[in-house]
Amino acid sequence: MTGLRLTRYQQLAEDMAEAIRGGLLRPGERLPSVRATCAQRGVSPSTVFQAYGHLESIGLIEARARSGFFVRATRRPVRAGPEVAPPRREATPVAISELVFDLLGSTRDADVVPLGSAFPAPHLFPFDELARSGARAMRRLKASQITGALTAGDEGLRQALRKRYTLQGVPLADNELIITNGAMEALNLCLQAVTRPGDVVVVESPTFYAALQALERLHLKAVEVATDPKEGVDIEALGELLARQKVAACWFMPTFQNPLGALMPTARRQALVALLAQHRVPLIEDDVYGELHAGTRRPPPAKAFDSEGGVLHCSSFSKCLAPGYRVGWAAAGRYAPQVERLKMMTSLATAIPPQLAVADYLALGGYDRHLRRLREALATQQRHALRLVERHFPAGTRVTRPEGGYFIWLELPPEVDALALHHRARACSISTAPGVLFSADHRFTHHLRLNVGHPGDVRFDGAIRTLGRLAVDLQAGR
Incomplete structure (x- = not known):
């Protein structure tokens, strides 16, 4: 994944976090002293303190008075x-x-x-700033924008989203992005685009209940695959399932999965996309929590490893910026034309005012x-x-x-x-x-x-x- 260059303290924090998650630094183990880390990494004490402070803020380490920093140990009785x-x-x-x-x-x-x-x-959300952005954008609204935004969405917002995708190492194909009424519409449209009543859809276990509701509404069958709180979907079990049963689609949440909060490691995401491409099974990727990472970098979505257009990536601003505005989107890969047609046949379009408000807010530069x-x-x-x-x-x-x-x-x-x-x-x-x-x-x-x-x-x-x-x-x- 390509993206913004990390600062020295961010890179140090990322390296230490990987050592902790990989078991090289174990719970209760003392971290190298600030002086030793400075000498080893060639950085200043302030850089080390910033890195250790960040690791403490995300719960990976803890400071002990007059003793230094330690990998956070699990407490009892939990x-x-x-x-x-x-x-x-x-x-x-x-x-x-x-x-x-x-x-x-x-x-x-x-x-x-x-x-x-x-x-x-x-x-936690900047509703006052969004309101001002909405008022400013509506004063600038041209009549041509209203019809021009049907059905894919406001072009200014789509450009802003494409830019963010590109900075996160996920360039999108032309006309792949469709603005929707929240992520749920995006997910439902994508599911409908790749299935027919009676089809089998693979979901995580446990899985987000709204995914089950969507399957119920479309008269689809669910088969569950075990999901680990740390590793995400069991790819080996998924491979066995795909070998023995015809599957129309998978609906997974690789990043901070609801309800577990699981974060699938990057290598396993890449393996997941490759496995599904081998079986020609589309992946509906629910990524509404991706911006809420506690680390230094946004985890790459599965979409980052999709070279065949088989990942339908869905997200929204509902969990990270504007609850209630119902501004979501689908980057639907090779299925974008079907998704756009379904959008036209159902809700036709997403309301213009919230799209323009969010687009104006993003243009001001305060989102990050x-x-x-x-x-x-x-x-x-x-x-x-x-x-x-x-x-x-x-x-x-x-x-x-x-x-x-x-x-x-x-x-x-x-x-x-x-x-x-x-x-x-x-x-x-x-x-x-x-x-x-x-x-x-x-x-x-x-x-x-x-x-x-x-x-x-x-x-x-x-x-x-x-x-x-x-x-x-x-x-x-x-």
Whole structure:
């Protein structure tokens, strides 16, 4: 992947992070001193302090008074890394929507602590600046822009997006980019473009419940492939599946997967794209959390390794800039003409005012500055949430430690029914997302996804404490 040149401290931090993730530096191990690192790398003490400070901010290391810096060790009683349970091998008809509607309806209630919500806190986003951008752009609006934006979207916004793709090492083909009403429309259009009713679609296990709803709506069957909280999709199991069964498409989220927060390593992404190209199976890549990385560089999407147009890359500004504006897009590869036709036949176009507002905001040059603040706030809040979970949840609880996004995934002790915990929490004005939402056959009965993207919410700490107490009660049979 090509992109912006890293500064010295960013490169040092990236190298140290890779050493930690690769096991060269183990939990609890002391990092080289600042003086030793300066001598070894030929950098200044300020560069080392900046690098170590960044690693501490994303939770990979910790500073100990008068002792130096250490690789962060997992604390007890919470154990890191939920286990990966093999899913069913058979394709399954999907019927998930009623459960989703019932369980997540509470997230619309402002009095409920939104641990089950899909969005981070509203105060993290620059709504005032976006409003000014919208007003300025609408004053400049020409009548020709309204019809010219049908159906692919506003050309100014598309140019801005193509530029970002190029800087991230992902040049797009001409006319590949289609602006949509949020990422969900992009994903649904792409799914419809590559499938027919009755087809089999491979999804992750666990997977985003909206993917299951989309399959249900289009009368498709789901077959799940195990997904590891650190490695992402099990490529070996996927290869075996593709060899024995006809598959129409895969819908995967390689970057900060919902609900696990898994970040598929770059080499495995490349292998995934190559495997699917070999079998001529399109990949619908859901990448709405890619900009929320806690590292120094945005992880390359699977789209970066696509040379045959088989990856339909979908994203939006809903999670990183403008919730509610419903500005998303699809870079649909060789399927772009089909996606654009489906867009024309359904919603026809995406509303012009939010497109122009976002385009104007991007042109001002403050987007990356906003993203840096947002990433830091979410990373800090995640560390805080993990400490609370470690302190208040039952012994034996396992929890993921994602390197971006704002979800954590809990595997509770087997005695704790997450659905029962959800109902008890709801009575305390706390929403959760129990694990049964994230599988076609309602597995993950003692798992829970929590949204920790709410820094500054004074109710958050109390809600986590209450949720932990309720889980302890359920474990004890109370």
